[in-house]
Amino acid sequence: xxxxxxxxxxxxxxxxxxxxxxxxxxxxxxxxxxxxxxxxxxxxxxxxxxxxxxxxxxxxxxxxxxxxxxxxxxxxxxxxxxxxxxxxxxxxxxxxxxxxxxxxxxxxxxxxxxxxxxxxx
Amino acid sequence: xxxxxxxxxxxxxxxxxxxxxxxxxxxxxxxxxxxxxxxxxxxxxxxxxxxxxxxxxxxxxxxxxxxxxxxxxxxxxxxxxxxxxxxxxxxxxxxxxxxxxxxxxxxxxxxxxxxxxxxxxxxxxxxxxxxxxxxxxxxxxxxxxxxxxxxxxxxxxxxxxxxxxxxxxxxxxxxxxxxxxxxxxxxxxxxxxxxxxxxxxxxxxxxxxxxxxxxxxxxxxxxxxxxxxxxxxxxxxxxxxxxxxxxxxxxxxxxxxxxxxxxxxxxxxxxxxxxxxxxxxxxxxxx
Numbered sequence: 001x002x003x004x005x006x007x008x009x010x011x012x013x014x015x016x017x018x019x020x021x022x023x024x025x026x027x028x029x030x031x032x033x034x035x036x037x038x039x040x041x042x043x044x045x046x047x048x049x050x051x052x053x054x055x056x057x058x059x060x061x062x063x064x065x066x067x068x069x070x071x072x073x074x075x076x077x078x079x080x081x082x083x084x085x086x087x088x089x090x091x092x093x094x095x096x097x098x099x100x101x102x103x104x105x106x107x108x109x110x111x112x113x114x115x116x117x118x119x120x121x
Numbered sequence: 122x123x124x125x126x127x128x129x130x131x132x133x134x135x136x137x138x139x140x141x142x143x144x145x146x147x148x149x150x151x152x153x154x155x156x157x158x159x160x161x162x163x164x165x166x167x168x169x170x171x172x173x174x175x176x177x178x179x180x181x182x183x184x185x186x187x188x189x190x191x192x193x194x195x196x197x198x199x200x201x202x203x204x205x206x207x208x209x210x211x212x213x214x215x216x217x218x219x220x221x222x223x224x225x226x227x228x229x230x231x232x233x234x235x236x237x238x239x240x241x242x243x244x245x246x247x248x249x250x251x252x253x254x255x256x257x258x259x260x261x262x263x264x265x266x267x268x269x270x271x272x273x274x275x276x277x278x279x280x281x282x283x284x285x286x287x288x289x290x291x292x293x294x295x296x297x298x299x300x301x302x303x304x305x306x307x308x309x310x311x312x313x314x315x316x317x318x319x320x321x322x323x324x325x326x327x328x329x330x331x332x333x334x335x336x337x338x339x340x341x342x343x344x345x346x347x348x349x350x351x352x353x354x355x356x357x358x359x360x361x362x363x364x365x366x367x368x369x370x371x372x373x374x375x376x377x378x379x380x381x382x383x384x385x386x387x388x389x390x391x392x393x394x395x396x397x398x399x400x401x402x403x404x405x406x407x408x
Contacts, residue, residue: 014342015326018326060369084352112173
């Protein structure tokens with residue numbers, strides 16, 4: 001089975017490295033790019049065409065909510081999952097879902113939950 | 122006068138050396154099994170259960186045993202049995218010093234009594250809010266979550282000293298990371314940390330040891346830690362109907378060896394002391 005291609009959008013290099021490790025260790029996913037803000041995330045989405053986007057919400061330049069809205073306007077079938085420390089705030093998650101995010105994962109991560117959610121997209 | 126651990130108290134009084142302290146901490150660590158290790162030894166859980174429980178515990182404000190019961194991994198009787206095993210096998214720092222022959226039982230008894238006297242006003246989990254602070258419950262939640270996240274994410278046990286209000290800029294440190302919290306309430310949240318504590322936090326975030334020379338990586342890890350702490354703070358406050366948002370973490374700038382964080386505003390300072398005696402500070406600026 002082909003590995004699902006994942007784009008990470010998170011301003012923390014350290015956190016992206018952790019998420020990359022969790023996903024790649026599962027043998028189910030391949031990280032094809034890492035953007036550090038929403039603008040870069042949109043650019044990489046259009047050039048790399050990932051199967052899944054893991055999107056942080058709190059980022060400089062352009063936040064995750066705006067990036068989700070733009071990516072969905074370009075590709076209504078985009079599979080975006082919010083991975084954010086603010087994912088415990090109901091209103092934030094509701095907004096992200098409204099813009100087209102498929103699910104939300106809180107930081108700190110539960111690795112098994114991450115794999116399960118991404119695998120079920 | 123500050124929050125201290127017994128080892129730090131003895132160190133300050135030159136009753137033990139720093140080497141004694143570190144050696145004894147290691148010795149104590151090797152003797153005191155945590156809940157998961159005990160449950161494993163008893164055969165109540167598997168390695169996989171342990172990993173699942175550790176992950177699950179990061180998500181909720183519950184003790185390890187409570188999570189194990191909630192997830193139907195252990196029965197209440199098994200949890201009780203493990204807690205008894207832990208209690209029976211536990212060795213305190215002072216006892217470890219005696220066992221290693223660093224101090225005598227008589228000295229332990231007299232110093233312990235003096236230590237208790239010295240620390241009588243500090244009770245773990247008892248967060249003191251300075252008089253005149255608006256929204257004391259929110260401040261208490263912010264400090265409480267910060268302390269818990271040090272333990273949960275960074276595996277660093279820190280004690281919180283009494284909070285006090287000042288308009289003085291923080292002392293220069295390896296890193297002063299700040300995040301703006303805004304919405305129903307407005308605060309600037311900042312953590313001042315030593316290089317050693319920063320490296321420990323960053324390594325815990327990434328799940329592997331970070332080279333001490335990788336300064337930017339360490340700073341990035343600490344900023345992410347602040348982001349996670351503040352994300353959890355606004356999540357908790359949102360349950361009480363306090364809706365807040367947060368900005369990306371930043372490193373505070375300084376000029377001429379003075380930080381420019383408060384800029385004349387007043388802040389609540391909470392000194393934090395780690396198990397090994399490293400100090401840090403949580404700084405909360407209102408408005």
